[in-house]
Amino acid sequence: MANNATVQGIDVSHYQGTVNWTAVKNAGIGYAFAKATDGNTYVDTQFQTNWAGIKAAGLLRGAYHFYESNDDPVTQANNFIKTVGSLATGDLPPVIDIEAYKGDFGSTTLVANVQTWLNTVEQALGCTPMIYTGPSFWNQYMNNSFSRYALWVAQYGVTQPKLPNGWSKWTFWQNSESGTVAGVTGNVDTDIFAGSMADLQAFARNK
Template identity: 35%
Template sequence: MAPTVRFGTDARGHRHRVGRRLLATALTLLCATATALVSTAAPAQAATTAGIDVSHWQGSINWTSVRNSGIEFAYIKATEGTSYRDPRFNTNYVAAYNAGVIRGAYHFALPDRSSGAVQANYLASNGGAWSADSRTLPAALDIEHNPYGAMCYGLSQAAMRSWISDFLATYRSRTSRYAVVYTTTSWWTTCTGNWTGPWNNHPLWVARWAASPGTLPAGAPYWSFWQYTATGSVSGISGSVDRNHWNGTRARLVALANNA
């Protein structure tokens, strides 16, 4: 996710990470200097709940060890655009559930490739559906800096707002749930023009690798999830992993999972 796993394609067609930490630095600087923002981060609740997000870049994961280390939830990459399914999604999604980890799927958006509706349907048909089983979160839309080209995918702010609205409405129609929206404040400011549209219903997952979530996207009253580092470590995973907080207790996260 992003600033999380980013992909490029080499001459052999293999997908690989590109420039995560350089991008993270740039995004942090942008966030620090943004002046046109109108919403600030609310304090975290007394209890926060530990989580991670993963893709096939984490390799084979021992989900029992992950759960025993105190990780309560995980967002797992399912899809990207309309032509890519993460090769470890099915394994991770089932194994996380069986280990007692509350799991959700996420979709890396490519708004220049197809409509929001097409990509929402692709996600819902490839692992991003929802069931009220106490361990399945609504899927997340990962909408952020374009790792393949222009930051805003060549879309105007109005066109980006329409694309996001199309995705969110279609996902809700397919699943009955309001998707989580993962983004950075700097990207949201630049590419949507401080749009406040989603935050009445859609949980905000803000990415900021720092000591606090900082200023939130315009209109967001609080953060629900916060990705605070991309270099975390967790038992059961070899190498670094994105670490996250849920802004509340596990019981409240179960309530979100069950649409309660």
């Protein structure tokens, strides 16, 4: 991929309220991720509205699950799968957001449980998931055996993000949690895709 080719995106949850997705697209945003679920049972109250609205506006869309380390990974995966339903052609890969540690579930480690979530979602949705994380969290609690998954790294205030153990490149970079984008009330997370729009479309189709 060309180093100077990037696509701007955002990620949202119910904290952003109602988003005007047409205005977001007109602001030059090419894609958006929406929070779908959290833990065993929580479903984001804005997910279905965002999921439909992102697509209707002509943006590429992705869904993410906030992983709770002390909840059952299979129950969490099934909560996400049930909420998203299925992925349409051109949707971005599903995402596990792993950034908090509250202890392990059962007798298995966080590393093993995250792998169980990834396997369960991949089998159900027919698409290899992505991993969202921050380098310091990942390097403390996880290991370098997840490089087959595309990386969405979170790090702010730097010109290039640090890569967590196991990865040689990032695919998405959440570079701010306080961005301003037309169509969104208040601050919003902003993201960069490492490639052109054609690269992004190919990545979305390559499930």
